[in-house]
Amino acid sequence: MTEATQTRIEADPRVPVIRLTRDFAATPAQLFRAHTDPDLFARWVGPDATGTRIEHWDARTGGSWRYVAAHGDAEYGFHGCFHEVRPERIVQTFTFDGQPEGVALETLWFEDLGDGRTRLHAQSLVDSFEDRDAWLASGMETGVNEGYAKLDKMLADGAV
Numbered sequence: 001m002t003e004a005t006q007t008r009i010e011a012d013p014r015v016p017v018i019r020l021t022r023d024f025a026a027t028p029a030q031l032f033r034a035h036t037d038p039d040l041f042a043r044w045v046g047p048d049a050t051g052t053r054i055e056h057w058d059a060r061t062g063g064s065w066r067y068v069a070a071h072g073d074a075e076y077g078f079h080g081c082f083h084e085v086r087p088e089r090i091v092q093t094f095t096f097d098g099q100p101e102g103v104a105l106e107t108l109w110f111e112d113l114g115d116g117r118t119r120l121h122a123q124s125l126v127d128s129f130e131d132r133d134a135w136l137a138s139g140m141e142t143g144v145n146e147g148y149a150k151l152d153k154m155l156a157d158g159a160v
Helices: 028-036 038-044 129-137 140-156
Strands: 007-011 017-024 051-057 064-071 074-086 089-096 103-114 117-125
Touching (some): 017 129, 028 038, 028 103, 028 140, 038 064, 129 140
Antiparallel strands (some): 007 017, 017 117, 051 064, 089 103
């Protein structure tokens, strides 16, 4: 992983988990802030053609969140609970309103690489291999890569 623009997305063959790994020209504190500050989060999350509206955001251990992604006239809601929020680690649930029975458990952690660089690790545990494969086929890769590219620009511009 030598470039900040490369996201590695892996499906675990043994358990229904998706793992993401990506390097950023940022400190762990900057990445933590980008993931917990609702105004910042709304600016970078998701594909370029999608806007995000935060409806509720309480980024603390025991808190919850909800946002709506809009693409043209279509809106897609997502919600979850923050189970653990610490500067080096975030554990939360993630549910798409269109599939309310499909709750993912997500864990993010920030590895300090030194020299103002951080490796983001994220994993999402879903209920089944079918759900995992549906996530991967949903366009998730585009949303992840375009969203993190927006975050890269925000970091480079000093917005985070």
